[in-house]
Amino acid sequence: MNEEIVLGSQECVRSLAYVGDALYVIGGKWKLRVIIALREGNKRFNEIQRAVEGISARVLSNELKELEMNGFVKRIVHTKAPVVVEYQVTSYADTLKDVLHALSDWGEMHRNKIRREW
Amino acid sequence: MNEEIVLGSQECVRSLAYVGDALYVIGGKWKLRVIIALREGNKRFNEIQRAVEGISARVLSNELKELEMNGFVKRIVHTKAPVVVEYQVTSYADTLKDVLHALSDWGEMHRNKIRREW
Numbered sequence: 001m002n003e004e005i006v007l008g009s010q011e012c013v014r015s016l017a018y019v020g021d022a023l024y025v026i027g028g029k030w031k032l033r034v035i036i037a038l039r040e041g042n043k044r045f046n047e048i049q050r051a052v053e054g055i056s057a058r059v060l061s062n063e064l065k066e067l068e069m070n071g072f073v074k075r076i077v078h079t080k081a082p083v084v085v086e087y088q089v090t091s092y093a094d095t096l097k098d099v100l101h102a103l104s105d106w107g108e109m110h111r112n113k114i115r116r117e118w
Numbered sequence: 119m120n121e122e123i124v125l126g127s128q129e130c131v132r133s134l135a136y137v138g139d140a141l142y143v144i145g146g147k148w149k150l151r152v153i154i155a156l157r158e159g160n161k162r163f164n165e166i167q168r169a170v171e172g173i174s175a176r177v178l179s180n181e182l183k184e185l186e187m188n189g190f191v192k193r194i195v196h197t198k199a200p201v202v203v204e205y206q207v208t209s210y211a212d213t214l215k216d217v218l219h220a221l222s223d224w225g226e227m228h229r230n231k232i233r234r235e236w
Contacts, residue, residue, distance in 0.1 A: 016154050016169070018225030019218060025228060029145055036134050051134070095227065100137060102220040107136030109213060110143060 025070055026096065030055055030063050032103070035072055035096060038089040042076070048087060072096075143188055144214065148173055148181045150221070153190060153214065156207040160194070166205065190214075 026032055030052065037043065037051035049060055064087060067073040072093040078084040144150055148170065155161060155169035167178055182205060185191040190211040196202040 015218070015222045016151055018222040018229065019150055019154060020225070021229050022221040022225035023147060023150065027145065027147055029141060032137055032141065033134055036137060096224060098220040099217075099224050100133070102216040103140040104133045104136040106214060106217050107138070107140035111136065111139050 022099070026072075026099070028063075030059065031067060031072075032096070032100065034060070034063055034067060035089060035093050036100065038073065038087055039093070042086045042088045044084065044086050140217070144190075144217070146181075148177065149185060149190075150214070150218065152178070152181055152185060153207060153211050154218065156191065156205055157211070160204045160206045162202065162204050 026035075033052045033055075034048060037048055040051075043051065045057075045060070045064075048064075049055060049057060052060070055063075064073060064075070068075055071090055074088045074090050076086050076088055078086070144153075151170045151173075152166060155166055158169075161169065163175075163178070163182075166182075167173060167175060170178070173181075182191060182193070186193055189208055192206045192208050194204050194206055196204070
């Protein structure tokens, strides 16, 4: 039984570390929502802000910078007048597909559970 | 092509809402880490704090309250002296298995990618 606990513990520590890594990069309230909004298609700053309900311009600006830094989002500047800046998800953001599906499925299940309880 | 965009957009809105629901409940820096630590076995407050590196007592106390409120964690009081309070994950926390696996897999992949780049 002790051995089982020790194995569980090692597995737990590894899992904790990886989930910690993941949450460090994509955790928080907004990042995944910004990525989902951009998966639909390139968007300008204001368009993202409309798609991601409740995000302030200041927070969105920070989130976009971090997403760019971590290689999930690319900032594209169309230099022909009028200058247009839009944001695009990179192919690296596609690696988050399973995470997004799992979260979306769980969110749907949880919403239905809450509805049944009320 | 317009139709495709509209369909993508509806799907995006639904997905955004569900992921938003999920992140509302389990988002943030700590909640999933606390759940992972408790999946290994019941723990007392101090044991959780040691397992989840970097969390302060005040934040952990708040996180545990919210996790209890949302049905992920149960507070067990052993009334025989010395009184021991420990925390246990509920079976509802098991519904997060796929989310945790997806996050852990992605975190592992991302860590390896970062390592290769450095």
